[in-house]
Amino acid sequence: MQLFATFELTSFIEMAVVTLEKKGFPKEKVFIVTLDNRKEDRMVFDTIHRSDGTSLIDIGAALATAFAVIGASIGFELAWGPIYWGLIGAASGFILGFAIRLFTEKVIKKRRRLLKGYHSEIIMIVECKESEAELVENILFNHYALGVAKIKNV
Structure with missing residues (x-):
């Protein structure tokens, strides 16, 4: 089973990794990816291919x-x-x-x-057994994950 969690760029990510290591998850089972956030401003006017749902008229x-x-x-x-x-x-x-x-x-x-100011800047992927998923999810939420998703391996 894989758990995906998004975090802000804080020291809580490192604390979550250390907590997972203390609970018996090796570093090889934890994968962390940084995201590039949007730099340019959002467009105000809609196009035929994209609409943000707000009306100016x-x-x-x-x-x-x-x-x-x-x-x-x-x-x-x-x-x-x-x-x-x-x-x-x-x-x-x-x-x-x-x-x-x-x-x-x-x-x-x-x-x-x-x-x-809440931006997802880090994605953490944790590989674990299905019986350990609840423990990992609780650890991630206790270390201020913005969101967690579970995917079962088929």
Whole structure:
């Protein structure tokens, strides 16, 4: 059986390896791989092949509707009439909503992603018997593994 665990780059990895050695697992049964984390910023605009599930036009559509209604209502008293002022209101509401959403994605959510700071930087693979899997899993979680997966050898 193989157990896969992800860790942050801390001294707890070394402590986990030492604990596993004390419990009778030789160094040859423990394999550690470092990951390269993404360096470039995430893309804000989606492509046809990739989408992150966030929409930039949701606030724009709502503000376009609201500004179009207000513009058309006020347009009855203005020179160009309600249709032009409704279209002007819709365009300005959409642009304002799009700008608000773009600002929140680029500035505010980027700060949140940087503040979270939990990055998987190490993968540890432990080869063990099926009866020892629970012990190894407990050791890995006690040494602050971010996640553990078990795979049975067939």
